Amino acid sequence: MKIYLLAFMIVLFTGCDKKTTPEIKANAPQGSVSQRDCHCYDGIGATAKDSPIAAYHFSDGSGITVCGFNEDKVLSEFNVFDCKTGTSITEYGATQSCTTAFKNDTLTIYEQADFPVDDTWKWGSVVFAKETITSHKGVPTSSGKRPVPITATISQEAQKQFLDQLEQQQLQNMETDEILGRLEILALYGNLRAENILLDFGSHTDDVLDGAYAEQYQEALARIKWMKH
Numbered sequence: 001m002k003i004y005l006l007a008f009m010i011v012l013f014t015g016c017d018k019k020t021t022p023e024i025k026a027n028a029p030q031g032s033v034s035q036r037d038c039h040c041y042d043g044i045g046a047t048a049k050d051s052p053i054a055a056y057h058f059s060d061g062s063g064i065t066v067c068g069f070n071e072d073k074v075l076s077e078f079n080v081f082d083c084k085t086g087t088s089i090t091e092y093g094a095t096q097s098c099t100t101a102f103k104n105d106t107l108t109i110y111e112q113a114d115f116p117v118d119d120t121w122k123w124g125s126v127v128f129a130k131e132t133i134t135s136h137k138g139v140p141t142s143s144g145k146r147p148v149p150i151t152a153t154i155s156q157e158a159q160k161q162f163l164d165q166l167e168q169q170q171l172q173n174m175e176t177d178e179i180l181g182r183l184e185i186l187a188l189y190g191n192l193r194a195e196n197i198l199l200d201f202g203s204h205t206d207d208v209l210d211g212a213y214a215e216q217y218q219e220a221l222a223r224i225k226w227m228k229h
Helices: 002-014 156-167 176-189 192-199 211-228
Strands: 054-057 063-071 074-082 088-092 097-103 106-116 123-136 139-142
Touching: 074 139, 088 106, 088 123, 088 139, 106 176, 123 176, 156 176, 156 192, 176 192, 176 211, 192 211
Parallel strands: none
Antiparallel strands: 054 063, 063 074, 074 088, 074 097, 097 106, 106 123, 123 139
């Protein structure tokens, strides 16, 4: 009986894997970093005591870690660090939301924001920027953040109807953040009429832009300008 019990305990403990930081390995050359070399450093949303969200190894032997906040695979307020040097390669703030993908020796960071996405004006996540990190001769390098073209998913008819109603001041009961969100996504589609209304927003509504509304408005203007640069 003792023998059977001992055998059961051995199977039980050897069959349970300890959860570790997700890691993607390439065929690492001699002298490459190991998983224990990849940890967090002090930066936005992270300290040296934190465990990485993920660690990635490139085929040239270098490695990077992603450290910060992760909720349902959506990252915010995070850094990407060079495993060997602890240098921050890129960072995103608390108001930014991103997803990541590692493929073909490249980490791609997709930045997204919530906008209306169809003719019912239902809100959803839309990717508007991306950044890639690759490694050359053992040094991970960022491409820098670049705009991603946004394809219109709201019909021309729905766009026109909304803008007509707004200009005729028929949307007095609509929340300001809803109006701003609609105008921004239409402007990002390339709707110049929506962009002009947004730029001259005060003449189309009696709402006072302060607090969160003012912040949303300034972010919208900055994003539209950046997407066009």
